[in-house]
Amino acid sequence: MNYWHIQMQPDDKLPKEVLLEVITTRNIIGLGEAWEDKNGEPVPDPTYFKRDMRIGDIVMVRETITPLALVEIVSDAFIEENADYNFDWFKLRRKVNVLDIYNNNSHKNLLETTLNKFDKNHIQAPGTLTLCQGKNATNIFIKKWYKQIMNDKLMDNIKISKQRQLEIKELWTTYKNQVSDTERKYIESEVDVLLNDWKLYKDKILNNSISLDDYTNRVHNATAVLPGGYLCNFLERTTKTVFGSSKPGTANNFGVKLNDDNHTFSIGKEDLNADRTKAENYFNNEIKSLLHKIVTSDAIHLKIQNVEESNYAAKQVLRKLSVLDNLYDFVFIYSDNTIDNLHNELIDLETFNNLGKNYEIRKVLNEVLDIADTPLENVLLSRFLWKYSNTQSIADINTPNVILYGPPGTGKTYAVKNSLDFLCQGDKSRYEFVQFHPSFTYEDFIEGIKPKGVTSNGNIKFELVDGIFKKFCSKAKADLSNNYYFIVDEINRANLSSVFGETLLCLEKDYRHDGVSDENLIKTQYSALIEDMIKDDPSNQGLAYHFVNGNAYFGVPKNVFFIGMMNDVDKSIDAFDLALRRRFKWLRKDCDYDVIENEVKFRNGDNFNNIVYYTKACIKLNEFISKELGMGKSYEFGHSFFMKISHISNTKTITRKNLNVLYTLHLRPTLKEYLRSMFAESDLDNKLEEALSIFQKPINK
Incomplete structure (x- = not known):
């Protein structure tokens, strides 16, 4: 965009x-088809208008030195033969979208402030058509005017209600206040270090001295002398401590990378054995110029455009590169899913690329959360949003019932507990954990008659007792201004149709009780008994979730979120019939290799020297189980199994011997049980040894 x-x-x-x-009425701008200057030479302006102007460009229309309007180009150039000389006189035209009309009341202050900075009395307006290049009062005013329009448009399109804005602000304030002074000092120090390190790379990009070895290398090579060793590693790993994770998916997405043999290069996914000459040619022609183009883009929209419209596969890394130059214009999140989810919740605009959405999110939150332009505030905001987005996937108002499923050890319980601590701000009364088992019943869940001691003559005394879910719903109903969360671990272990009974309908979003009216309520199998008990003794009214006109009802309040967790390797997954399945959103949790690479530490908290290769070993083992053995992803090991290496390795380098210990103690017994159902007993040991060999292969010794 120009x-x-x-x-x-x-x-x-x-x-x-x-x-x-x-x-404003014709939605067009234009000029004459051709004319000559005072020397009789053709004026190039019509050519610029036809050839160089692009759809999406921004144009200020002026009357000599007076601004009239700001418009956006929406069509290619065309000729209109039926022009009216006294009105739309010009034949050479483009269609436009009118963004704003200049008004002294609204825009005079912006214009005068800009002119004063350049010691000018009016805008400089040479010629008929001028491309804005360089920094002068006219160019800066046009850009600021456009930015003001976009910001106003953004604020007009905030989707979330004022109440929700206040709720998010309260979460943000609580989160920020919980950050320790030690962590704050670390963040500030780390940001300073990394920005200084980035300047070394940026200077090389600007003066075109950045080399292939500066871009892709091996950390321990003698030529890997820059921070993080080389640019790709610096952006992907070194900066993740405060500027967020920007994994490219695979190293091939960097365009060109040095292979493990330390001699050949991979160029994309097509040429995996290129020599240095070919790699350098590709780097110089395709990547070096792109980096320079992004770094030299002064305007945010140009930076966004250069990143998102490039053919570079690892766009997450380019996004981080852009962020390092514009800390206060973006949040430090590069994932498409997370940015999409945040943008969809916050803003009612159809923005089509990640970095553009990121920019809009940041501008809206500057307003909603009153964000200070400091490095510390930026890092905390980004971490807060990452956590907020993850919790929203678990507790979504549009789908209040969710099942987290996946292999054992994938952090389902951990994720839920972390999310609830965040959402409930430490108020543990707003969530309840329960574990289902084969003997768990309707009476335990909703209500039932249970023995309650012995009478004076020795007979067993029975009472009607509320189940754990009914009690929870009654508590939530009494506090409709807050959300409540009911969590069931191993939800598939019980006979679910029997446990829920007739109350299953009440879970559906459209059949939730508003907590006040008499709508969306049902009678349970014990309603008649409750009604009789209340009739005999009005003090028993507490047994009814909702009591009106002598009738006892049950319902699930709209502020209750139901979260189930299960290991899908468990055969009792079949407990979910179709009626149950369709009432839940299903979120799969698999092994998170980022957790292994980022969170597995040596005993004193230092990083392992070869954590990248250990992560590869974990990936290889799981791929062997799911693909080579044909067992599927449900039988893979979760990351919590692999994190046990921290307590096994005695050095900062993970060895094959360490992997043997981990495998023998924690992985082999479980894998053996999985394999029993697929292989003969005589084949088990061979398969188990093969799995160990695959696991150890990425580790050198």
Whole structure:
């Protein structure tokens, strides 16, 4: 996107009001097809208008030195033969979207402030059509005017209600206040170090001295002398401590990378054995120029455009590169899913690329959360949003019932507990954990008659007792201003149709009780008994979730979120019939290799020297189980199994011997049980030894 300014006056001047009418009623701008300068030479402006102007460019229409309007180009150039000389006089035209009309009341202050900075009295307006290049009062004013329009538009399109804004602000304040002074000092120090390190790379990009070895290398090579060893590693790993994770998916997405043999290179996914000459040619022609283009983009929209419209596969890394230059314009999140989810919740605009959405999220949150432009505030905001987004996937108001499923050890319980501590701000009364088992019943869950001691004559005394879920629903109903969360671990272990009974319907979003009216309520199998008990003794009214006109009802309040967890390797997954399945959102949790690479530490908290290769070993073992053995992803090991290496390794280098210990103690017994159902007993040991060999292979010794 480029900026321009244009004067739309014929030889006989038209009044300003007529020009504005042309722009606003016809939605066009334009100029004459051709004319000559005072020396008789063709003026190039019509050529620029036809050839160089692009759809999406921003143009200020002016009357000599007076701004009239700001428009966006929405069509290619065309010729209109039926022009009216006294109105829309020009034949060479483009269609436009009118963004704003200049108004002294609204824009005079912005114009004068800009002019004063350049010691000017009016905008500089040479020629008929001018491309904005360089820094002068006119160019800066046009860019600031456009930015003001976009910010106003953004604020007008905030989707979330004022109440929700206050709730998010309260979460943000609580989160920020919980950060320790030690962590704050670490963040500030780390940001300073990394920004200074980034400057070394940026200077090389700007003066075109960045080399292939500076871009892709091996950390322990003698030529890997820059921070993080080389740029790809610096952006992906070194900066993740405060600027967030920006994994490219695979190293091939960097365009060109040095292979493990330390001699050949992979160029994309097609040429995996290129020599240095070929790799350098590709780097110089394709990547070096792109890096320079992004770093030298002063305007945010140009930086966004250069990143998102590039053919570079690892866009997450380019996004981080952009962020390092514009800390206060973006949040430090590069994932498409997370940015999409945040943008969809916050803003009602159709923005089509990740970095553009990121920019809009940041601008909206600056307003909603009153964000200070400090490195510390930026890092905390990004961490807060990452956590907030993850919790929203678990507790989504549009789908209040969710099942987290996946292999054992994938952090399902950990994720839920972390999310609830965050959402409930430490108020543990707003969530309840229960574990289902084969003998768990409707009476335990909703209500039932249970023995309660012995009478004076020795007979067993029975009472009607509320189940754990009914009690929870009654508590939530009494506090409708807050959300409540009911969590069931191993939900598939019980006979679910029997446990839920007739109350299953009440879980559905459209059948939730509003907590006040008499709608969306049902009678349970014990309602008649409760009604009789209340009739005999009004003090028993507490047994009814909702009591009206002598009738006892049950319902699930709209502020209750139901979260189930299960290991899908468990055969009792079949407990979920179709009626149950369709009432839940299903979120799969698999082994998170980022957790292994980022969170597995040596005993004193230091990083392992070869954590990248250990992560590869974990990936290889799981791929062997799911693909080579044909067992599927449900039988893979979760990351919590692999994190046990921290307590096994006695050095900062993980060895094959360490993997043997981990495998023998924690993985082999479980894998053996899995394999029993697929292989003969005589084949088990061979398969188990093969799995160990695959696991150890990425580790050198």
